[in-house]
Amino acid sequence: MTNDTFSKSFTQTKDSKVTQPEWSASEYEEGNEGQFQAACHAMESINAWNTRDKGYAADIGCGSGRLVEALARKGGWQVDAKDVSQSMIDAVIKRCEGLPVTASVCDASDLSLEKNKYALVSSCWMLHWLKNATNTLEQMVNALTPSGNLVLQWSCxxxxxxxxxxxxxxxxxxxxxxxxxxxxxxxxxxxxxxxxEMSSLLESMGLEIVSTRENILISGGENIAGLKRSLRSAAFAAQTVVLGDDVDELIDESLYLLNARNALRISNTEIIARKPD
Ligand SMILES: C[S@@+](CC[C@H](N)C(=O)[O-])C[C@H]1O[C@@H](n2cnc3c(N)ncnc32)[C@H](O)[C@@H]1O
Structure with missing residues (x-):
């Protein structure tokens, strides 16, 4: 991807003075199999594929929509998908044509989710990009129906x-x-x-913690080429926008120092919580 392509993809988010890059759906798709599998694992654990009363689900920071599509196609959910990136939302709309899915661009700080509408709210691999997650969590919790499930997966x-x-x-x-x-x-x-802290926050908002997992292994970073590809499309997405291909040098320097310090620990984490009946 060229610098020119990237420079067309800037957006200004509400809670930041810094110009945020849009994530590129095509770059992201190349390296997100592991994230998708982790999300599917969580859905499996709450029986989301076999829910009898199909209701509404919301996926926040939905990316290019692999989970959204699976929830609608395989799980029979009506899904509202939200992401700050137009490129991602365009990809969701294309992928989910004909399925009961709506997709809209919005920042996690202002999700406009209807209260008490969703039997399932998920947010996978987005929260670590938010400086303050409290307001976003509040909106997600308020959007849940009684006995609705909240599935959160995030790094760090x-x-x-x-x-x-x-x-x-x-x-x-x-x-x-x-x-x-x-x-x-x-x-x-x-x-x-x-x-x-996330668990306590959710409990203070009235949810019951169903399960937690720490240090989840996400496939895709096993070899150095795969790791660099996923870093470029995710962790270094903003820097790729401004540096273009020079980002590979920044990634090399970062990996070198992270290895030397034994600091390459991503701490992928999951909480599944439930709103009481
Ligand atoms: C690592 S991707 C995860 C995508 C998808 N959930 C998955 O599991 O593959 C992070 C996503 O969060 C979105 N994102 C980042 N900051 C956001 C924000 N402030 N509000 C909404 N979405 C955001 C990005 O555009 C990107 O699509």
Whole structure:
């Protein structure tokens, strides 16, 4: 993808002064099999494919819509899909033609979800991009029907006591003289939402925690080429926008330092919670 293609894909999100890049659906699709499988695993565990009373589901930060399609096609849900990226929403609309799916561009800070509508709300691999997740969680919880399930999967969910060496190490690379100016419009935006704090927050909003999982292995990063591809399309999406192919150099420097520090721990985390009847 060229710089020119990327530069057409900027959007300004509500809660940020920094110009955020749109995620590119085609780049993302190349490396997201692992994320999709992890989401399917969670759905399996709550029997989402076999729900008798098919109701409404909402998928927040839906990406290119693989889960949305599966929920509608295989699970029989009516799905409302939301993502901040127009490119992703275009991909969802194309993928889900003829299925009971609506898809709209919106920021997680302002989801416009109808209250008490959804028997299932999911958000997979998005929350770590939000500086403040509380308001988004509140909206998701309010949107659930009684006995509705909330499925959250996100990275960087390690307990607060473990710190955030991944981010601190990456920041060190981003601050190098070679990158600091070029990355002014694409700073490192990766946030720590510790699992125990997210659980307490959901409980304080009235949900019951059904299950939690830590350090979920996501397939796709086993070899270095696969890891770089998924970093480029996801963790370094903003930097890819401003650096173009030079992002590969930034990724190499980052991986080198992360390995040297033993800091390449992504801490993929899951909480499934339920609204009481
Ligand atoms: C790693 S992808 C995950 C996509 C999909 N849920 C999956 O599991 O494959 C993260 C998605 O979150 C979206 N996203 C990032 N920040 C967002 C925000 N503030 N509001 C809504 N969506 C956001 C991105 O556009 C991207 O599609």
């Amino acid at each position: 969910g390690q307990p607060r006591s473990e710190g955030f060496l991944l981010r601190d190490t990456l920041q060190e690379v981003f601050d190098r003289p070679k990158w600091i100016e070029r990355l002014k419009s694409a700073p490192l935006a990766m946030y720590h939402h510790p699992i125990e």
